[in-house]
Amino acid sequence: MKLITAIVRPEKLDAIREGLEAYGVQGLTVSAASGYGRQRGYTEVYRGAEYNVDLLPKIRVEVLATDEQADDILDVIIASSNTGRAGDGKVWSVDVFEAVRVRTGERGAAAI
Amino acid sequence: MKLITAIVRPEKLDAIREGLEAYGVQGLTVSAASGYGRQRGYTEVYRGAEYNVDLLPKIRVEVLATDEQADDILDVIIASSNTGRAGDGKVWSVDVFEAVRVRTGERGAAAI
Amino acid sequence: MKLITAIVRPEKLDAIREGLEAYGVQGLTVSAASGYGRQRGYTEVYRGAEYNVDLLPKIRVEVLATDEQADDILDVIIASSNTGRAGDGKVWSVDVFEAVRVRTGERGAAAI
Amino acid sequence: MELTAGHVWLMVAAALVLFMTPGLAFFYGGMTRAKAALNMMMMSFISIGMVGVVWVLWGASMSSGQGFLEIVGNPFATFGLEGIDTPDGLIKVGYASTFAIITVALISGAIADRAKFGAWSVFVPVWVTLVYCPLAFMVWGGGLFGPEGELGKALGPAIDFAGGTVVHINAGVAALVLVLIIGNRRGFGKDPNHRPHNIPFVMLGAAILWFGWFGFNAGAATTAEQAGLIWVNTLAAPAAAMLGWLVTERIRDGHPTSLGAASGVVAGLVAITPACANVSPVGALGLGVVAGVASALAVGLKFRWGFDDSLDVVGVHLVSGIIGTVALGFIAVPADGVGGGLFYGGGLTQLWAQLAVAAVAIVYSAVLTAVIALAIHKTMGFRVSQEQEVVGVDLSLHAETAYEFGVGGHGGSFQPLHELITGKPLAEGAEAPAGAPAAAPAGAAVDTASNGQKTAAGKESVEA
Amino acid sequence: MELTAGHVWLMVAAALVLFMTPGLAFFYGGMTRAKAALNMMMMSFISIGMVGVVWVLWGASMSSGQGFLEIVGNPFATFGLEGIDTPDGLIKVGYASTFAIITVALISGAIADRAKFGAWSVFVPVWVTLVYCPLAFMVWGGGLFGPEGELGKALGPAIDFAGGTVVHINAGVAALVLVLIIGNRRGFGKDPNHRPHNIPFVMLGAAILWFGWFGFNAGAATTAEQAGLIWVNTLAAPAAAMLGWLVTERIRDGHPTSLGAASGVVAGLVAITPACANVSPVGALGLGVVAGVASALAVGLKFRWGFDDSLDVVGVHLVSGIIGTVALGFIAVPADGVGGGLFYGGGLTQLWAQLAVAAVAIVYSAVLTAVIALAIHKTMGFRVSQEQEVVGVDLSLHAETAYEFGVGGHGGSFQPLHELITGKPLAEGAEAPAGAPAAAPAGAAVDTASNGQKTAAGKESVEA
Amino acid sequence: MELTAGHVWLMVAAALVLFMTPGLAFFYGGMTRAKAALNMMMMSFISIGMVGVVWVLWGASMSSGQGFLEIVGNPFATFGLEGIDTPDGLIKVGYASTFAIITVALISGAIADRAKFGAWSVFVPVWVTLVYCPLAFMVWGGGLFGPEGELGKALGPAIDFAGGTVVHINAGVAALVLVLIIGNRRGFGKDPNHRPHNIPFVMLGAAILWFGWFGFNAGAATTAEQAGLIWVNTLAAPAAAMLGWLVTERIRDGHPTSLGAASGVVAGLVAITPACANVSPVGALGLGVVAGVASALAVGLKFRWGFDDSLDVVGVHLVSGIIGTVALGFIAVPADGVGGGLFYGGGLTQLWAQLAVAAVAIVYSAVLTAVIALAIHKTMGFRVSQEQEVVGVDLSLHAETAYEFGVGGHGGSFQPLHELITGKPLAEGAEAPAGAPAAAPAGAAVDTASNGQKTAAGKESVEA
Ligand SMILES: Nc1ncnc2c1ncn2[C@@H]1O[C@H](COP(=O)(O)OP(=O)(O)O)[C@@H](O)[C@H]1O
Numbered sequence A, B, C: 001m002k003l004i005t006a007i008v009r010p011e012k013l014d015a016i017r018e019g020l021e022a023y024g025v026q027g028l029t030v031s032a033a034s035g036y037g038r039q040r041g042y043t044e045v046y047r048g049a050e051y052n053v054d055l056l057p058k059i060r061v062e063v064l065a066t067d068e069q070a071d072d073i074l075d076v077i078i079a080s081s082n083t084g085r086a087g088d089g090k091v092w093s094v095d096v097f098e099a100v101r102v103r104t105g106e107r108g109a110a111a112i
Numbered sequence D, E, F: 001m002e003l004t005a006g007h008v009w010l011m012v013a014a015a016l017v018l019f020m021t022p023g024l025a026f027f028y029g030g031m032t033r034a035k036a037a038l039n040m041m042m043m044s045f046i047s048i049g050m051v052g053v054v055w056v057l058w059g060a061s062m063s064s065g066q067g068f069l070e071i072v073g074n075p076f077a078t079f080g081l082e083g084i085d086t087p088d089g090l091i092k093v094g095y096a097s098t099f100a101i102i103t104v105a106l107i108s109g110a111i112a113d114r115a116k117f118g119a120w121s122v123f124v125p126v127w128v129t130l131v132y133c134p135l136a137f138m139v140w141g142g143g144l145f146g147p148e149g150e151l152g153k154a155l156g157p158a159i160d161f162a163g164g165t166v167v168h169i170n171a172g173v174a175a176l177v178l179v180l181i182i183g184n185r186r187g188f189g190k191d192p193n194h195r196p197h198n199i200p201f202v203m204l205g206a207a208i209l210w211f212g213w214f215g216f217n218a219g220a221a222t223t224a225e226q227a228g229l230i231w232v233n234t235l236a237a238p239a240a241a242m243l244g245w246l247v248t249e250r251i252r253d254g255h256p257t258s259l260g261a262a263s264g265v266v267a268g269l270v271a272i273t274p275a276c277a278n279v280s281p282v283g284a285l286g287l288g289v290v291a292g293v294a295s296a297l298a299v300g301l302k303f304r305w306g307f308d309d310s311l312d313v314v315g316v317h318l319v320s321g322i323i324g325t326v327a328l329g330f331i332a333v334p335a336d337g338v339g340g341g342l343f344y345g346g347g348l349t350q351l352w353a354q355l356a357v358a359a360v361a362i363v364y365s366a367v368l369t370a371v372i373a374l375a376i377h378k379t380m381g382f383r384v385s386q387e388q389e390v391v392g393v394d395l396s397l398h399a400e401t402a403y404e405f406g407v408g409g410h411g412g413s414f415q416p417l418h419e420l421i422t423g424k425p426l427a428e429g430a431e432a433p434a435g436a437p438a439a440a441p442a443g444a445a446v447d448t449a450s451n452g453q454k455t456a457a458g459k460e461s462v463e464a
């Protein structure tokens, strides 16, 4: 099994969810993050002094997936969150050793 | 070594901590998340228009553990956060390549 | 490729960023976390009743890195966030199966 | 009749006192958890709405004028404010209404986070009618405790210039009764999340309360001397009470807190309320210190005795209300050389009168509040379901959340109004497996028994 | 001349009404998304700044005194307030200024989250000069609708005691026109993030508005009887409207909301504004209920009809403003036994006068606002770029964010002031690959086309 | 004596001015970081508490009446307000107290985030007694600068109608002195987290300040003409200053900010304070613009010169206070045709008087504040430990956090009160390895040297 993690633009959350739902993904976990990278930030002014804010808001989306589906899901996420401009983010996957559904105790693919 | 990640109901945090402390875990990391899954959301009303909120608050708990303890810890987490209703969440573990305690530079099991 | 995750003191964020930038890292992701461990918390008082707060604010820093650089990056993070007192935190790395840059679809080391 | 200075002052004072109730909404709202803040504020707002209407219709009429048995006025004498024809008659009605409004709103702090909004909406008008109006009549409206009243004549008239008994003791007792009937919050005394979620709001509330209290205390002043004394006392007592509370905290807990400063101010204001026109400024300082220390100690008792007076209505309003009322028996300054408290050589007369009025207010309020609250609790229920409490009363009762600051914490689809009006339900989740049991949703946040079914749960789940 | 009670009341009332505009800033500011809250509040604040200056210079002069064609006063008659020499002349100017300030600020709610601040800063003084001043002159300053005015004589003088037409209908119509010209927010009717971000602020705003409204309505009262009636009506109508709104929500949506309570209060206040001195307290209750229910239903229409009156200026101020104005045709109480509305046997006279003044106000405001707004829109543009809207107008127009609560969410380097003053630019990012295209930054948050280039983008990106 | 219009106005004005100090708490509290917001607000609140008590006991007595050397009144003349027997005597005392309260509270903005609360609680009463009371006596109480005072007779009496020297210059100088003694915050000029954490609160504070300032400036007005002029000027100057500040920012930084609007309002209010009764409305507009621009430029100097006047007390209150005071030498309108500023043909007389009073206020305040602050700093210490500063003064000094919005960010166990009262310590952490060194906890947030030991650290760690 794989855990797919995507760090993407916050405004893309809805598109990703729609894409994944359409693909058949039934659950995912979202959290807030801030990213620093090639995308440059913005400037806030306070008392005539400038603050250059270069940690920009991102969304982290995590999806557990079977090995077979993992690659498709990667593609779905990329397709639905790409804008072509710096700051689009990263998606990565790692191998999962074990996964469990808390409600039932089901393990493995059944847990997803 | 393993990294165990649990996405569970926020109100279960205390129970999990107690369970893990009792088992002998000395540290863990918690962060906020939102989950989407089989559990359905709720409705907010604004100006007579309804918004269906289906990203629900969850807690992410992360624990580093030795390979031996990992399975027990999984069980402790599941036992202390299960309610039997949709939305209880997921727990998974992944292999850790290297772990370090920042204070001392200790690596491996000593870092936990 | 590796994903390096560091749970460290919030006030160390700037030092880590400077350290990593100097080393040549071009991007990273930050999020908020709370940690529980050997470091003890503080007490809040409310109506003469004390609340012992022992979940303390931490920062999670995540960096994708090639296998070659991973170890150096680990060292840079440790060097720039160490204070020698309990609560300095943990750094760990896991193997990444696949990584993609959303903007371009580049995979592997090119995605970083 | 042309506007006089007295009319202007009364209008201003009335506006100030009305402003206190939203102030209270912030004082209380900041003290709850974030997920119950709106509901807390709504309990104050609906008090304005309900009592505003009640007062115009029959409340004003019941709290003054010709009464029954010196206990309550005739609700139909000036029903709808018809027939009030003194030049300042309506101004006085307006001023009096604001006292009724805040009194019932004060009670709500004791039952934070767990009361049904529908039940509260019934409680408010009934309680004002059956508890507040009679007590106001007895103390201020020419009833039992007035100079012509039976008890007033027997014991000498009790002093309650601005509402120590009618407002604070009354509300404090009612709060205690409600807590005992409704029960404690889940996790009371154990859950650290019961800490206040927004202390700046608490301080804002305290500031607005203090500001408005100058109208509360001094609104009825008739001479410049009296007005000046009341103004200074309304500064002195809460200032001293703030210091008293903070020193108590510093000694007991090690830290003077912001919540303590805000609470101390209110305790001092409560204590000076009955006494504001009848003690010297130095007396007000002393009264303030005593009230601040006493209430600071009293708010801890709920943990010992196990009653969840959530936002300390009892510890602040009942305790300091009694202190202020009874203190007059000791430190009331003689009026034109006559009477006065024990310390001013006035003997025990005033003290007895003060104790009597406090006792009657306590008993009267306790009994009638219990009857009303039990009637509501046994019929429609006064308390939300456990699930609604866990989800938070803001969401489960009002379908709202107080704040939406962040990215990521909220999502979901949007259903424009016309679907609602046409009655078309929210689209059923296409991904729900066929044959999912049609579990009846029990709260705004719905977990289906085993697997998901998309339901617009909010609508059905509201308590009446 | 020594201070009289009337002077004192007018000064207090003026301060109260001035306080309403920041109250409005919170009422509106809490309803927007967090990323547009400051801009929303700034639209109110700049209204105070701009109109405060305009009023001293020529606004006061244009809204009273000798006029042109009964339509508008001479701007130079008392330019700079020179030559005002009645004892209470300046107090009255101050009082009047606060009405002009809040009227234009009211409009801003309709164009939340997307208007250029520079364009708004031009709109405000022009609109006050060309729309507000003439209308105030016509209704209150001795113009067309006064007892001596042509229309006043023809139809009988319309009643608008405190500003139903001049303030609320006027602002509501202008709001509608602006929405139609500027267009809807991105995601209007679909994006759930358009929910209010801070409802306690909305309630705070409503509370301050209500508090100040006692000055708004009663400031011009001349007798104690009138003042008392106005005070009570200013309590009764919004109290009833709050209940009306909440019951409507409870029936239609299943939940009474806090936002509804706050909005209901404002709707009731709007409706009673023109009528406050001319209806009975029971009439005020009835008017309040009608306004509360009607506005609660009206605010949903924007979703049906697809115009993004973001914070419901039309649904609340236009609708309840018309209700209050026209209601006088039915329920105005006869003055000294003469006149009165239809229900009091006064026939249709008053109703015609009310309809006429409402109609003229609507047409006048619509036409002139359209001309002004179009002129601005066609020249400098009234709307921010799409990118600025997505980033949020707080950051893109004011280089600020409303809140900074957390760890981790913000970082970056700090550029002390002297670099700015010396004109030295922010250091170019050393890590930017050489040869990066020097893309022109289009908004405060800048994505370079393909790879990064560090730019102090904020400075260039502001709209004029 | 029956209430007159003057009495009513003074009572209202006094309540308004008292309300300003909590307003200031929000103005300042919103500008700090979230982790220091409560402490910032507490510095204002404790000023009310402390000065409220001091004023009743000896402050009122020291600031008027028979004095020593024309410098200060006798503290025992009306100690405890005994012996004040004019009808409006107490009203005036109340009004005066509110000025003392806000003056000392103003200072606190300069030392945000790093002052010991205990030290501040000593500073407040001492400073009011030794610095504020004498200066108030000299300028308003019949002292040195009055018409009968030595300097008043020598130079002609200086004009300071509502407190340019006594309040603003005085507080601004004291603030500067405190900064120099206490030192800068860690990270001053470098750490972007020093941005304001809640700008809506800053705007709320500014709004309350403006509202209250009508009482501040006009409270002492005696005629309708004067009151009207003051009212209009108190609108005009801050309105113009807001625009001046925003235009300065727009030109210099590219963006007009909300923080700038709020600050501009305050700068304009400060500048008009001494001048409110003595300049024309157009003069007030001009004065406002100058103050707005000058303070907008001045607040940047701290970064250049490296003194951490954290919330710009010097840039706003000292700079605009001097501008307003000195401007009277130019634009004071002749009273009854006599005197007036340079521009009105009054010659240099008034200018010299104004410069003299400003200079004396600066020197007097600087020297005495330095003595008091150094005495405190050398004995008990005025500054928290580095660790307390990093943790945040809210937590380390008050054991509180301002906000608790989220899930997950807070946890831990709960210790009911009775354990505290019985002195039973919090349970030692069972999981702590035996033999852990019993390190003495140094701050509220405790890191043990090498491994953990559970300690209820908060209690011991507070500074005195
Ligand atoms: N090496 C990295 N490790 C982890 N996260 C990264 C890394 N590089 C970039 N990111 C994340 O991806 C986001 C986008 O990266 P950025 O370099 O701005 O654009 P792009 O991915 O389009 O080249 C960053 O904001 C950050 O959150």
Ligand SMILES: Nc1ncnc2c1ncn2[C@@H]1O[C@H](COP(=O)(O)OP(=O)(O)O)[C@@H](O)[C@H]1O
Binding pocket: A026, A027, A028, A029, A030, A062, A063, A064, A065, A101, A102, A103, A112, B007, B034, B035, B036, B037, B038, B039, B040, B056, B058, B085, B086, B087, B088, B089, B090
């Ligand atoms: N495929 C998934 N990948 C990652 N997180 C998931 C996934 N499915 C569910 N989750 C997380 O688990 C939580 C509970 O899932 P849900 O389907 O509602 O209930 P259950 O796990 O009991 O079947 C979700 O809110 C989400 O945070």
Ligand SMILES: Nc1ncnc2c1ncn2[C@@H]1O[C@H](COP(=O)(O)OP(=O)(O)O)[C@@H](O)[C@H]1O
Binding pocket: B026, B027, B028, B029, B030, B062, B063, B064, B065, B101, B102, B103, B112, C007, C034, C035, C036, C037, C038, C039, C040, C056, C058, C085, C086, C087, C088, C089, C090
């Ligand atoms: N077993 C663990 N798994 C995950 N995170 C941990 C674990 N132990 C500690 N942490 C994280 O590391 C932080 C520091 O740990 P702590 O035990 O306080 O100090 P130290 O790492 O210096 O021994 C904790 O606050 C927590 O966030």
